[in-house]
Amino acid sequence: MKNIYITDLDHTFLRSDLSLSDYTKNIWNSYADRSILSVATARTYKKTAHFLQGVHVNAPMILLDGALIATMDKKIIDTKFVTKEAGDTIIEEGTKLGIYPFVLSLVDDELNEAFSYSTTLNSYQSEIIKRYVNDDHTQVFENLRAMQNNFKIVYMGDEALLRELEKNLRAVFGEELKYILAPEAYMGCYFLTLLHKDADKSHGIQSVSEAVGFDLKRLTVFGDNFNDIGMFRLAKTSVAVANAQKEVKECADIVLKHTNDEDGVAKYLQEISNA
Incomplete structure (x- = not known):
């Protein structure tokens, strides 16, 4: 074997x-x-x-x-998808703290992907977006919402702010989501990733x-x-x-x-x- x-x-x-x-x-x-x-x-x-x-x-x-x-x-x-309803709630919770995520979603069965983000970005996100300038799957919205099938929703920022957001999201979703808070070695900040619990x-x-x-x-x-x-x-x-x-x-x-x-x-x- x-x-x-x-x-x-x-x-x-x-x-x-x-x-x-x-x-x-x-x-x-x-x-x-x-x-x-x-x-x-x-x-x-x-x-x-x-x-x-x-x-x-x-x-x-x-x-x-x-x-x-x-x-x-x-x-x-x-x-394993985060539903649109849950995704929209996650975005709304971030909005209360003045931060907006990247949303990575499935478009079709050919594995075409959507990378959605808000017109309001922090400095870390702005730096990331520079790397995607030539990608055809990015889309920007003034009023960012989740799609139907969302792989994950990712916030980037300072550790303390993201810990506060995680705490607020846990109060809403409990163990219905998976939360990954970790350092982002390339950017010198932290990221908070929200996914399906499995x-x-x-x-x-x-x-x-x-x-x-x-x-x-x-x-x-x-x-x-x-x-x-x-x-x-x-x-x-x-x-x-x-x-x-x-x-x-x-x-x-x-x-x-x-x-x-x-x-x-x-x-x-x-x-x-x-x-």
């Missing part, structure tokens, strides 16, 4: 400039014939497919923090396991941030890169000596291959 390797992307597999070295690609791809390979990321299908050009992925991908499970050829395995990487791994039929006792996962902890607890072997958050390292079976910018995942895979 094959071993399974599932890696987070940002700050784990990808370098900080969002690239992949030829070394990492070659080592990862060398496992393709003898292993099940996939990714678990907060990224959308479109961005993930772009970053993984030339990289072998032979199992469904866990996307958007587990809200979408899909193959590289766009076959949808599972979805949209996470651990549930995603269960979905991939059912679709492919692999044994969780042969699973190794790689990560760096709080949204990786769930899959760390599920896997036989959990591996944190050297630049991972302290709490993530504490949950890992193995903490690497190398960071994402030093090809940590690939060096680990090469090491165990030579063992």
Whole structure:
């Protein structure tokens, strides 16, 4: 039976400039014939497919923090949506504090996505939007509302403000939603992600396991941030890169000596291959 390797992307597999070295690609791809390979990321299908050009992925991908499970050829395995009603309430709660989110939604069964945002942006959001200037799936609204099928709703800002928003949302929704409050390493701020209560990487791994039929006792996962902890607890072997958050390292079976910018995942895979 094959071993399974599932890696987070940002700050784990990808370098900080969002690239992949030829070394990492070659080592990862060398496992393709003898292993099940996939990714678990907060990224959308479109961005993930772009970053993984030339990289072998032979199992469904866990996307958007587990809200979408899909193959590289766009076959949808599972979805976990925030409803329009809940999405609109989330937006309204943010409005009370003077902040507005990014809303990532599914447009159709071809995995076309919508990235919606308000005309009112804070400095962190404005910086993010610069990266999407040429994307055709972004849409801006003076009166931002949720769509019918929303993968996730994401706020960016200062930690204290987002903690206050999380507290207010928990008062409304309780455990009906999943709340992820974590540092945003690229921007130096925090983000608060709101998802369906079962949209996470651990549930995603269960979905991939059912679709492919692999044994969780042969699973190794790689990560760096709080949204990786769930899959760390599920896997036989959990591996944190050297630049991972302290709490993530504490949950890992193995903490690497190398960071994402030093090809940590690939060096680990090469090491165990030579063992």
